[in-house]
Amino acid sequence: MKIMQVEKTLVSTNRIAELGHRPLLVVREKAGGGRQVAVDAIGCIPGDWVICVGSSAAREAAGSKEYPSDLTIVGIIDHWKAE
Amino acid sequence: MKIMQVEKTLVSTNRIAELGHRPLLVVREKAGGGRQVAVDAIGCIPGDWVICVGSSAAREAAGSKEYPSDLTIVGIIDHWKAE
Amino acid sequence: MKIMQVEKTLVSTNRIAELGHRPLLVVREKAGGGRQVAVDAIGCIPGDWVICVGSSAAREAAGSKEYPSDLTIVGIIDHWKAE
Amino acid sequence: MKIMQVEKTLVSTNRIAELGHRPLLVVREKAGGGRQVAVDAIGCIPGDWVICVGSSAAREAAGSKEYPSDLTIVGIIDHWKAE
Amino acid sequence: MKIMQVEKTLVSTNRIAELGHRPLLVVREKAGGGRQVAVDAIGCIPGDWVICVGSSAAREAAGSKEYPSDLTIVGIIDHWKAE
Numbered sequence: 001m002k003i004m005q006v007e008k009t010l011v012s013t014n015r016i017a018e019l020g021h022r023p024l025l026v027v028r029e030k031a032g033g034g035r036q037v038a039v040d041a042i043g044c045i046p047g048d049w050v051i052c053v054g055s056s057a058a059r060e061a062a063g064s065k066e067y068p069s070d071l072t073i074v075g076i077i078d079h080w081k082a083e
Numbered sequence: 084m085k086i087m088q089v090e091k092t093l094v095s096t097n098r099i100a101e102l103g104h105r106p107l108l109v110v111r112e113k114a115g116g117g118r119q120v121a122v123d124a125i126g127c128i129p130g131d132w133v134i135c136v137g138s139s140a141a142r143e144a145a146g147s148k149e150y151p152s153d154l155t156i157v158g159i160i161d162h163w164k165a166e
Numbered sequence: 167m168k169i170m171q172v173e174k175t176l177v178s179t180n181r182i183a184e185l186g187h188r189p190l191l192v193v194r195e196k197a198g199g200g201r202q203v204a205v206d207a208i209g210c211i212p213g214d215w216v217i218c219v220g221s222s223a224a225r226e227a228a229g230s231k232e233y234p235s236d237l238t239i240v241g242i243i244d245h246w247k248a249e
Numbered sequence: 250m251k252i253m254q255v256e257k258t259l260v261s262t263n264r265i266a267e268l269g270h271r272p273l274l275v276v277r278e279k280a281g282g283g284r285q286v287a288v289d290a291i292g293c294i295p296g297d298w299v300i301c302v303g304s305s306a307a308r309e310a311a312g313s314k315e316y317p318s319d320l321t322i323v324g325i326i327d328h329w330k331a332e
Numbered sequence: 333m334k335i336m337q338v339e340k341t342l343v344s345t346n347r348i349a350e351l352g353h354r355p356l357l358v359v360r361e362k363a364g365g366g367r368q369v370a371v372d373a374i375g376c377i378p379g380d381w382v383i384c385v386g387s388s389a390a391r392e393a394a395g396s397k398e399y400p401s402d403l404t405i406v407g408i409i410d411h412w413k414a415e
Contacts, residue, residue: 001273001286001320012134015158016124016144024084024134024158029283034112035166037084037134041265051261051273051286054319056139056222056305056388061265061317068144068157070137071084074317075264075273083284095217098241099207099227107167107217107241117195118249120167120217139222139305139388151227151240153220154167178383181407182373182393190333190383190407200361201415203333203383222305222388234393234406236386237333250356250369250403278366290348300344300356300369303402305388310348310400323400324347324356332367 003077004029006048010037018068025073027052030082039069042076049080086160087112089131093120101151108156110135113165122152125159132163169246170195172214172239176203184234191239193218196248205235208242215246252326253278255297259286267317274322276301279331288318291325298329335412336361338380338405342369350400357405359384362414371401374408381412 004027012024023040027050038052039062050073053061061072087110095107106123110133121135122145133156136144144155170193178190189206193216204218205228216239219227227238253276261273272289276299287301288311299322302310310321336359344356355372359382370384371394382405385393393404 001318003275003284003286010134011161012158013161014125015134018144019157026086035086037086042263051259051264053317054138055303055307057308057317057319058138059140060315061267066143068136068140068155069084070140072317074268075261078260078262093217094244095241096244097208098217101227102240109169118169120169137221141221142223149226151219151223151238152167153223176383177410178407179410180374181383184393185406192335201335203335220387224387225389232392234385234389234404235333236389250401252358252367252369291346300342300347302400304386304390306391306400306402309398310350321400323351324344327343327345 001074002029002052002054003080004038004050004052006044006046006050007035008046016068018066022062036071038071038073040073042073044073044076049077051075051077084157085112085135085137086163087121087133087135089127089129089133090118091129099151101149105145119154121154121156123156125156127156127159132160134158134160168195168218168220169243170204170216170218172210172212172216173201174212182234184232188228202237204237204239206239208239210239210242215243217241217243250323251278251301251303252329253287253299253301255293255295255299256284257295265317267315271311285320287320287322289322291322293322293325298326300324300326333406334361334384334386335409336382336384338376338378338382339367340378348400350398354394368403370403370405372405374405376405376408381409383407383409
């Protein structure tokens with residue numbers, strides 16, 4: 001799993017129905033790193049350092065085998081110091 | 084999921100039947116970045132910033148578990164400023 | 167999906183039976199880029215620019231869910247200008 | 250599979266129930282390399298060089314097809330000299 | 333699939349039972365490149381240039397859908413000249 005920091009919520013009005021109402025968050029591995037989008041299965045706020053699961057495991061972590069996610073937040077790290 | 088920008092439609096006359104008539108779009112993560120091909124499940128136009136799902140989730144996002152996609156556009160981002 | 171160019175056929179006499187007789191082609195994303203091996207589901211010739219699907223979708227694109235491919239050529243691009 | 254070194258245990262109090270009580274470890278491919286999180290299916294201690302399996306195989310290696318892991322430690326290497 | 337060269341056998345006494353007795357080999361894409369671990373489904377010797385399949389296809393290529401591999405050697409290349 002990757003260690004990433006939550007930046008903000010992503011707004012996408014026009015999206016496929018399968019995404020439902022789960023929040024989509026912009027995350028990045030480090031300051032200045034590339035940004036990705038993760039499905040929030042926990043309830044995070046900007047600044048949180050989180051554990052993101054990818055691959056096929058991201059689907060079930062987001063709630064069901066049919067959920068179209070390839071990156072899902074599965075936990076908030078209690079204490080983390082960026083490198 | 085990745086944040087990518089739509090560049091143009093890709094024409095491939097000679098392709099496997101399983102791809103059907105879904106549009107294939109050329110997308111890239113940033114200006115000058117490498118180009119990839121994504122299946123459009125939304126209806127995008129060049130210039131749109133979109134959310135692309137990869138891994139095994141790309142198949143169902145494209146319409147069925149059998150669809151041969153590893154990158155599918157699942158949403159258009161309302162407002163996005165490239166880095 | 168990735169945009170790659172076909173370089174040549176790869177000969178591997180000693181291989182697992184599940185690969186069958188499908189042609190294996192050496193492909194690369196750009197001149198000087200790293201070379202990979204793709205299963206040809208179309209019928210390509212060296213020099214063709216093709217669309218390669220990876221991830222779990224590569225298996226079904228190669229003909230069956232049991233086919234051991236992680237990169238399968240699913241279409242030939244009509245016109246492509248390398249960057 | 251990747252060859253990685255165990256750094257420490259990761260504490261995440263707020264996480265999805267599916268992760269259960271399996272230990273989550275911070276691992277890295279080499280000194281100074283990026284850090285990732287792996288599920289420990291063996292019982293490792295900091296400093297161990299381990300074999301980590303990713304992709305969909307990480308789920309079953311962690312105990313069941315439903316386990317939300319994309320990186321699972323499946324073995325400790327007897328002797329390893331980092332490059 | 334990736335083109336990799338076999339370096340040596342990897343010894344891991346303490347590993348999960350699901351790995352069974354299949355040989356684990358250290359492979360690398362080129363001299364000086366990062367080393368990974370692949371399951372040998374063919375019978376290779378150090379120095380061989382081989383075809384390695386990743387993603388979910390690595391599991392079945394290693395013998396069964398439940399085998400925890402994300403990189404499996406599926407063929408030996410007859411003639412290969414490293415770049």
